[in-house]
Amino acid sequence: MTDAQADRPMIEVEDVRFSTAGRVIFDGMSLTVLRGRITAIMGPSGTGKTTLLRMITGQLRPVSGRVLVDGQNVPGLSRHELFALRRRMGMLFQNSALLTDYSVFDNIAFPVREHTRLPETLIRNLVLTKLQAVGLRGAAQLMPTQLSGGMGRRVALARAMVLDPDLLLYDEPFSGLDPISMGMVLRLIKVNNDVLGVTSVVVSHDVEEINQIADYCYVVSGGRVIGAGTPDELKRSDSELIRQFMSGAPDGPVPFHYPAPDYRQQLLNEGQRHD
Amino acid sequence: MTKANLLLRRLTQAIRKLGAVTLFFVGMLQALPYAVRRPALVSRQVHNAGVLSLVIIMTSGFFVGMVIGLQGYDAFSRLRQEDLLGAGAALTLLKELGPVVTALLFAGRAGTALTAEIGLMRATDQISAMEVMAIDPMGRIAVPRFLGGVISVPLLTAIFNSVGILGAWFVGVQLMGVDNGAFWSQMQEYVETGDVNEGILKSVVFGVAASLVAVFEGYTAEPTAEGVGLATTRTVVITSVLVLILDYMITAFLL
Ligand SMILES: Nc1ncnc2c1ncn2[C@@H]1O[C@H](COP(=O)(O)OP(=O)(O)OP(=O)(O)O)[C@@H](O)[C@H]1O
């Protein structure tokens, strides 16, 4: 790798506009994810954090703007190039997305069997190592339907990192986890980053937890980045918006509510008509 | 909106859907090598679509055969031609009822299961997860299920026909007293290779149609509980109508 490549950010989102079902989700969205760092993306529910990850993996195309991953413009890639790029990515889905007709073991072995020619004994060791790391080695033979939500999430995490990707995208890795599992997942993300040099993008609402490990944070709201900096910088930010988010106050500049007609007006009108 | 406008919109929708199905089919052809290199995936689907349909196919086949035995005996005995029952039952089953009823039963038993399964995979992000893992879900999910159906339907039709003839034999020979030797010898006498081929052609065409509809509807279902339910219903309705239309077209073409 040349120096120029090494210095180049892993992800560059440049002035992206995206709309779906007639609603504008992003307008003028830009952010940068540096190589080998843990970058947190925070923001209220429904601002498009999952949508952003889907654009980075090339499942959704922006209306305009560029999404560069490792210098390649994702929306412009051919299917073949996109698949080659995706082999170097791992993604933890918000709802686990385990394959329901495979056991836990086979779910994790699946990408390995598809993309490598490793002998079965090596695959077995690899899968068991990853399961051990998420504390579910004993659950290897269970089917996904037999897992709790939190267990499924940890299996999905093991699957996302089984091929040691260069880039790991985590969509809400902590939701639905007990404090012990949460600590474990936090440490795993950190270890992946420190030991293996993985670039990590963590979408999360859990401000406290994510601030322990994140090198850099973006706060997204209303279709664009409204604040960026290290966790400490954000906490000391003089923007009321950011401080509201970092302290979790429901009322402030960041709307807690999905756009709706005036509450009082709607209640008063309720007797006459239904909107 | 005026009636003409509505009609025009319906027509556009239908054409658009036909285009989408065609593109989907081309997509499956492109992903064919992936599935062909993994025969285990296909045989698993032959099991799901074929083997698991055996009970319903054999039960239905036997009863359809018995009804043909009864009705055939009634008709032929009016002409004092009871000996022709074997030939009559075989021709009815091989050329018409076997392929058609098997395809309809397949749509209800296996087609709905395929649609619901694939629709749920989409709704729970399993298809997205595969894409992100750089594995083509067309090759992994759609093609093996399609091939499983295409292979199963002709085989199920053959089983339906065999069991049906046994049903007709049971009623005609065992209950109504048609001569056993005449039953089989008249069948040999009058059933020709062309009749068998017509049935095989129909069962292959129906198999392709039923499997394509089931897989397409599942793959393009709206990823919600309601969307998957609607897609499942559409699979049965579209397959049934399509099979009956195709049946007429093939028959008219061959006669
Ligand atoms: N298939 C879809 N059709 C229409 N609108 C959609 C669709 N998917 C998402 N949206 C809209 O896009 C917006 C962003 O959704 P997204 O899932 O990216 O939010 P999010 O930031 O990940 O939220 P959360 O934190 O709750 O997961 C939402 O307002 C949602 O209404």
Ligand SMILES: [Mg+2]
């Ligand atoms: Mg989300």
